[in-house]
Amino acid sequence: MIKRLSAAIGALFVLISCSSNQGVEIDTIRETINIRNASNAAPDDNPVTQDSLKGITQKLIRVKVPRKNISFFAARIATNGDTDTYMSRAGQSVTVTGAAVIATRGLGFDLIGRSGGERSEYIFLDDDHKSVRIRPHCRQTALGSQHIEIAEIKHTANLLQERCNTDQGRHINQFWVARNGDPLRVHHWVGPELGIIEIDWLN
Amino acid sequence: MYGAPDLIDMPSADVLPDGQIQLTFSGFADFNKSSVAFQMSPRLTGVLRYSGLSNYASGGGRVLDRSFDLHYQLLPETKHTPAIAIGLRDFMGTSIYSAQYLVASKQVRPALRATLGLGWSRLSGTHQLQPLDTGTGGVPAFDQWFRGPVGVFGGLVWETPIEGLTVKVEYSSDLYTRENNVLGDATLSSVPSFTRHSDINVALSYRFQSGANVELSYLYGDQIGVQFSGFTNPRTRKTGYYDIAPLPIQGRGPAMHQSTDWIDRDGIKALAANQLADLLARDGARLMGLSIDAQEVRIWIDNRKYSVPAQAIGRAARAMARVFPDSVDHFEIILVRNGLSLSRVALDRTDLETLEHADRKIEKIAQRSHVDDPPALATAEITPARYPQFSWSWGPYAQINFSDFNDQFGIDGGVRLRGRIHLSPKLSFGGSLIKTFESDKTPPVGPSSLPRVRSNLGLYNAVGDPGLETLTLDYTFKPAPAVYGRISVGLLESMFGGISGEILWKSASQNWGLGLELNAVKQRDFDRRFGFQNYSIVTGHISGYFELSNEVTAQLDLGRYLAGDWGGTLTIERRFANGWRVGAFATLTDVDRDSFGEGSFDKGIFVEIPLTTLTSTPTQASLETGFRSVNADGGARLNVENRLYEMIRDGHFRRISGSFGRFWQ
Numbered sequence: 001m002i003k004r005l006s007a008a009i010g011a012l013f014v015l016i017s018c019s020s021n022q023g024v025e026i027d028t029i030r031e032t033i034n035i036r037n038a039s040n041a042a043p044d045d046n047p048v049t050q051d052s053l054k055g056i057t058q059k060l061i062r063v064k065v066p067r068k069n070i071s072f073f074a075a076r077i078a079t080n081g082d083t084d085t086y087m088s089r090a091g092q093s094v095t096v097t098g099a100a101v102i103a104t105r106g107l108g109f110d111l112i113g114r115s116g117g118e119r120s121e122y123i124f125l126d127d128d129h130k131s132v133r134i135r136p137h138c139r140q141t142a143l144g145s146q147h148i149e150i151a152e153i154k155h156t157a158n159l160l161q162e163r164c165n166t167d168q169g170r171h172i173n174q175f176w177v178a179r180n181g182d183p184l185r186v187h188h189w190v191g192p193e194l195g196i197i198e199i200d201w202l203n
Numbered sequence: 204m205y206g207a208p209d210l211i212d213m214p215s216a217d218v219l220p221d222g223q224i225q226l227t228f229s230g231f232a233d234f235n236k237s238s239v240a241f242q243m244s245p246r247l248t249g250v251l252r253y254s255g256l257s258n259y260a261s262g263g264g265r266v267l268d269r270s271f272d273l274h275y276q277l278l279p280e281t282k283h284t285p286a287i288a289i290g291l292r293d294f295m296g297t298s299i300y301s302a303q304y305l306v307a308s309k310q311v312r313p314a315l316r317a318t319l320g321l322g323w324s325r326l327s328g329t330h331q332l333q334p335l336d337t338g339t340g341g342v343p344a345f346d347q348w349f350r351g352p353v354g355v356f357g358g359l360v361w362e363t364p365i366e367g368l369t370v371k372v373e374y375s376s377d378l379y380t381r382e383n384n385v386l387g388d389a390t391l392s393s394v395p396s397f398t399r400h401s402d403i404n405v406a407l408s409y410r411f412q413s414g415a416n417v418e419l420s421y422l423y424g425d426q427i428g429v430q431f432s433g434f435t436n437p438r439t440r441k442t443g444y445y446d447i448a449p450l451p452i453q454g455r456g457p458a459m460h461q462s463t464d465w466i467d468r469d470g471i472k473a474l475a476a477n478q479l480a481d482l483l484a485r486d487g488a489r490l491m492g493l494s495i496d497a498q499e500v501r502i503w504i505d506n507r508k509y510s511v512p513a514q515a516i517g518r519a520a521r522a523m524a525r526v527f528p529d530s531v532d533h534f535e536i537i538l539v540r541n542g543l544s545l546s547r548v549a550l551d552r553t554d555l556e557t558l559e560h561a562d563r564k565i566e567k568i569a570q571r572s573h574v575d576d577p578p579a580l581a582t583a584e585i586t587p588a589r590y591p592q593f594s595w596s597w598g599p600y601a602q603i604n605f606s607d608f609n610d611q612f613g614i615d616g617g618v619r620l621r622g623r624i625h626l627s628p629k630l631s632f633g634g635s636l637i638k639t640f641e642s643d644k645t646p647p648v649g650p651s652s653l654p655r656v657r658s659n660l661g662l663y664n665a666v667g668d669p670g671l672e673t674l675t676l677d678y679t680f681k682p683a684p685a686v687y688g689r690i691s692v693g694l695l696e697s698m699f700g701g702i703s704g705e706i707l708w709k710s711a712s713q714n715w716g717l718g719l720e721l722n723a724v725k726q727r728d729f730d731r732r733f734g735f736q737n738y739s740i741v742t743g744h745i746s747g748y749f750e751l752s753n754e755v756t757a758q759l760d761l762g763r764y765l766a767g768d769w770g771g772t773l774t775i776e777r778r779f780a781n782g783w784r785v786g787a788f789a790t791l792t793d794v795d796r797d798s799f800g801e802g803s804f805d806k807g808i809f810v811e812i813p814l815t816t817l818t819s820t821p822t823q824a825s826l827e828t829g830f831r832s833v834n835a836d837g838g839a840r841l842n843v844e845n846r847l848y849e850m851i852r853d854g855h856f857r858r859i860s861g862s863f864g865r866f867w868q
Contacts (some may be wrong), residue, residue, distance in 0.1 A: 080453065080556055113561075125868065131565055
């Protein structure tokens with residue numbers, strides 16, 4: 001199992017390691033294509049080890065959508081302003097601003113966008129391609145520091161919690177952020193169908 | 204019981220959700236009705252109904268009847284005022300169900316809805332009905348609408364505490380005069396199917412979570428009635444969408460680093476073309492042409508994956524943003540189909556970058572994208588492609604056909620295999636084979652005053668199954684920026700072959716167009732092979748296309764039909780952003796009414812369902828079906844494939860601007 005996990009991460013690393021973070025060099029495009037089209041190797045549920053991450057400089061995340069039994073690794077392939085987009089080998093992507101998820105693609109019922117501000121708005125598309133907007137009522141609470149472990153590394157993280165209500169029900173967003181502000185882990189609601197998406201920043 | 208928004212047997216002022224298509228089957232005593240209702244606009248409902256009335260005619264004979272209803276909500280319900288609707292039942296048929304009404308409905312308690320209405324003719328509460336059209340029907344009897352005595356009807360609908368279960372009670376003003384043959388009409392059955400003992404009807408109605416509805420009713424103190432209805436709504440179906448994610452936009456560095464030296468590199472165009480073609484191919488598009496300079500790039504693409512043009516444009520724009528260096532700030536994407544450049548969509552790269560995650564990004568990118576007629580593709584800009592290219596497909600087909608001669612309807616269905624070789628972008632050769640599983644093989648009955656251009660359908664189905672449906676050589680061309688042309692030669696459709704030529708003038712950004720089509724055709728042998736019969740004719744039409752909104756299109760064709768008759772066809776259709784299409788057409792020619800059979804003129808409805816909305820994956824395939832008269836010889840138009848307007852409309856402004864919801868997906 002561990003070997004398969006290491007192989008999956010390793011393969012992803014090989015595919016992305018040639019990519020320039022500048023992104024506009026013509027010669028980097030083929031690697032992006034490869035990432036999008038490589039066969040989908042669904043990762044195991046085993047913990048990620050430091051061994052399997054050795055040598056990887058590219059930002060890597062692990063994504064789970066428990067309600068849909070979706071799980072994948074994704075590498076950062078684009079930065080646009082303060083947003084980062086991570087894409088898996090099978091063509092699923094997640095876009096974040098800091099620790100907050102603002103868009104998903106390739107997951108079936110995608111979050112098309114999310115506007116920030118005091119009261120954030122989640123945008124989806126109905127089957128007639130019209131925008132459907134959901135504006136949860138949320139209450140934020142800082143829950144202090146917590147010890148969490150990601151990829152065999154122990155972190156001390158500040159946990160911020162949002163309790164939210166929508167017409168569809170209630171959900172809780174949780175953001176674990178390092179003291180320097182880097183995101184470490186997030187459990188973020190991304191829509192009534194997908195529910196909560198869980199992301200661990202692995203390196 | 205009528206398939207429209209109603210109480211039990213009486214109408215209400217309610218409407219269906221916009222865009223909803225509802226199928227209803229109902230029956231009591233010796234009568235059954237099959238109805239299709241379509242909410243054409245938020246307030247206008249149309250119903251097409253096919254009814255069977257056993258023991259109705261003299262001697263207990265069965266009558267089959269088509270009828271059409273229109274129901275319009277004049278005023279929607281408010282807190283203090285009821286919804287008010289006006290309606291015409293069976294307004295252009297034989298008038299068996301003919302009635303007009305004005306009705307109001309109001310939610311009077313949280314769980315109680317009340318309806319009160321006035322009715323004419325069949326709903327007048329008297330035996331004074333609109334006279335039956337004993338001829339061919341099909342002509343609205345304007346002079347008889349809302350005339351004569353007025354009846355009052357009404358009812359209550361109570362939503363019980365059991366979710367989905369409602370109880371209905373109504374007072375009916377329909378006396379079922381003819382069904383009970385109250386007036387002793389010699390043409391009607393002398394033994395009534397039921398006896399009307401009461402004005403009161405009651406019903407239990409249960410709506411399942413899927414939306415399907417079952418209703419059990421006790422009618423007129425004498426009968427048990429049943430009704431089942433199901434629906435689909437192109438606007439609100441929720442199926443998800445599964446596709447690989449688009450490439451994200453990579454933000455560019457500071458402007459001072461935007462070197463233009465790269466444009467002078469050897470082989471830069473070939474390199475860019477290769478890499479762009481690879482990226483586009485992953486999104487199902489073919490790079491047909493490329494024009495590069497240091498600040499601006501223009502590409503020609505043939506989108507073969509997405510049924511929604513804005514999605515193909517969005518993907519292509521992001522592929523361009525990944526491939527081209529920072530100095531390129533302006534993108535132009537030209538959509539191509541069958542070698543024809545359809546439209547140019549111009550975008551600024553800065554907009555892509557700033558709007559990718561912006562608030563209202565769908566509306567903003569739609570505002571900032573400019574659509575116009577494309578420039579011609581110069582030889583130097585064509586990217587090399589391998590020809591010939593072969594494509595094929597197979598799939599089921601089905602059509603509900605109505606016979607104007609014996610009032611029967613049936614399903615014509617089977618499997619169709621298509622193949623086509625593209626010898627160049629504009630020249631192709633291909634055709635289709637069909638094998639029917641269910642079809643009408645009845646030869647025509649009796650003499651015909653018109654050439655049998657369609658009424659021999661049964662002979663074609665009997666002899667030519669399986670058969671070669673089409674086999675054509677097609678060439679498309681574009682003599683001017685907004686002018687399109689097509690020439691097709693061969694077996695043009697299942698009953699006629701010959702040559703067909705068409706010219707269409709339509710600018711990408713304007714909402715109307717004009718077309719001219721001329722066909723010299725000969726009738727094919729019944730075996731659907733390569734032989735021809737003696738009948739030949741030159742037909743043609745002048746066509747006007749009017750895009751009344753992003754969704755509604757009207758088409759008027761005037762000209763000569765296959766039987767040599769002259770006239771026109773009006774087609775109105777509503778096409779949803781997701782590709783669902785629902786429409787109706789009517790043809791009126793100089794053929795006398797009797798030659799058409801019941802209905803007096805050719806008419807029908809059609810529905811196109813894009814497969815992507817059923818499979819939740821991207822595809823341009825669709826299922827098309829309809830309900831139409833197939834064997835009327837009058838008003839029969841040649842069924843040429845690849846008509847220009849159908850070919851180009853997806854690449855023009857209305858369709859693009861109506862689909863920007865998918866630009867970012």
